Amino acid sequence: MAEATAEGFVPEILFWVGCSGSFDARAQKVTKTFAELLIKCKIPFAILGNEEQCTGDPARRAGNEFVFQMLALQNIQTLNMYGVTKIVTACPHCFNTLKNEYPALGGNYEVVHHTTFLQSLFNEGKLQVKGGSFKGKKITYHDSCYLGRINGIYEAPRQLLEALEVDLIEMKRCKTNGLCCGAGGAQMFKEDEPGQKRINVERAEEIVETGAGIVAANCPFGITMVTDGMKAKDKQDDILVYDISELILQAGLEIQK
Amino acid sequence: MGIQQLVFLVVSAAVFFIAFKKYKQIYRNIFLGKPQIISDHKNERWKNVILVAFGQKKMFKNFIPAIFHLFIYVAFLLTQIELIEILLDGILGKHRIFAEMLGGFYTFLLNSIEVLSLLALVATFVFLYRRNLLKIPRFVKSELNGWPKLDANLILIGEIFLVTGIFLMNSSDGLLQKMDTSHYPFTGDLVISSVAGSLFLSDLDINTLQMLERTGWWLHLFVVYGFILYLPYSKHFHVFLAFPNVYFSRLEPRGEMENMPAIMNEVKGMFGLPVETTQDGQGDVNMDFGAKDVFDFSWKTILDAYSCTECGRCTAVCPANLTGKKLSPRKILMDIRDRATEIGDNIDSGKKEFFSEGENTGDPEYFRKNYNDGKNLFSYISREEIHACTTCNACVEACPVLINPLEPILELRRYEILSESAGPPDWVPMFTAMENGGCVWQMPEEREKWRTEIGSPS
Incomplete structure (x- = not known):
């Protein structure tokens, strides 16, 4: 700047x-x-x-x-x-x-x-999102608390996934009922309080249930927590965690001249 | 004046006198909290009252309990008309005063009440089943052990008596109408009690029927009076408080924590930035920040606590609770309410030991400054509980009456960090890194290092 x-x-x-x-x-x-x-x-x-x-x-x-x-x-x-x-x-x-x-x-x-x-770039035609390698792939989407429930943004990320032509499989707890990854409220920077399970493992189990091969995320904490959850379930090689922007770039872009 | 009329007036006067005292006490307890003026966005607030309180909108996130709760709720609202009639009859020594006034509409009204009462009765048994046999997780949490569990069942049993009273009264009355038209005005055929009457009461003589009709009438009245006296001790106080609570609920964005002008101004002063003197809380260094007791919350938080129905929808979706941590948003609210009640009872006991100095003026400001019983909210809520919150707002989203369990948790955290300099030791390096390096981690590298690895942006 x-x-x-x-x-x-x-x-x-x-x-x-x-x-x-x-x-x-x-x-x-x-x-x-x-x-x-x-x-x-x-x-x-x-x-x-x-x-x-x-x-x-x-x-x-x-x-x-x-x-x-x-x-x-x-x-x-x-x-x-x-x-x-x-x-x-x-x-x-x-x-x-x-x-x-x-x-x-x-x-x-x-x-x-x-x-x-x-999403607005996509709507304006400035960003051409295409299915590419994700077309028809089973993907689930993790609503982060601070984008979803707290700021009410559920549709923009889903519309991008739709544009990628993925087979979006929703988790049981999604949108307003989305389950936290466990990192918010400065939990990211401390050990968990005593309990039976880590929150990200609870979320990981739900992700595994969907049968999706990819989790689309929108939050750096979410990516860390969900990735760790996958490791805890020994699924880190079967279920990959990506930010939505990464999926768009990987699928390939057609840039308007 | 008949003997019945006399008994009615004496009992009613006693009930309303005792209830008035108790309700006033709860009103006082709510305003032990800090003053906060909530007079903005009236249209939006009324819209919430209509949709969320009257319309039960949030209940319908969970259809089965919502529909049964709706039966009891609509029956409750509609039966108020019958209650008004009972009160008028009682005062004036009349019988079914509305029957002649309303004519055919009266028949329609009583039939509606009967149908809804039957639905409410079904709902009552469904709820007893759900609470005691189905072992729904949110109903078997430890914070419900003891009184809360009994409280929930007592009101359901009361509901059974109430509905029994209505049907006993109506079915014997229906038969009496055919025997003594001068004392028992015609109500029209009532869909449920006429069947019940012909099934169970048809062989009885007029004296027995008269006695049964009176029993039903008094039973109904006594259960209602029982509720009025019992509600202030019960989670069922929500039947009144849900409405104001929804009206006064927070409208600010969920993601906005309340600003602390005192600290903002102190930091502004540190940086040599202009400080707006109009804002309250001018850098009083001896001031406690955050909340350690009910006095430190806004009165709205105490209203939240008294409005809580202990339904546990918040706890059922809390990620910390779901994974076995001690935090339960419902318990936080229950603790705040129980603490407010404890303080209120101690104040009313008149004992001097609870006040450090000065004359008890009955003013909330006096209690705030001088009340001391050697306890505070941390005697109820452990550190472990407030440390487990991820601020995910699932509890806020879940509450059917728009209670905000997150706000008090964060206020308690503020007290712990700002006033006690305590808190989870893990957070200390984070605070230090933020203060010294402007980053959550202590990082030796440059913030823009990643830039060199792609085409250079401006």
């Missing part, structure tokens, strides 16, 4: 990468995939790079308002300084905090989750 501003270039969107997208090896792949899709669709975008900080979501949900405010206020200063108006992110937790919690602190932006953004 700093370079863009120096060159007098105003990007259409700011791609908010998030901590997972920046540092987690698996989520980095999603970041690269989404960036590649943006480049291929000729969408001018920028990132904050090292000026981006954690949105503060896990701190706030853990109860540490102080750390949340520190990070949020710094991020808002940065975003406002660059005059950012539209943010796209591949992380539902960042999405939620930027969209719903920054306004009260003075940060007002149009915030879009990458699945919604890709």
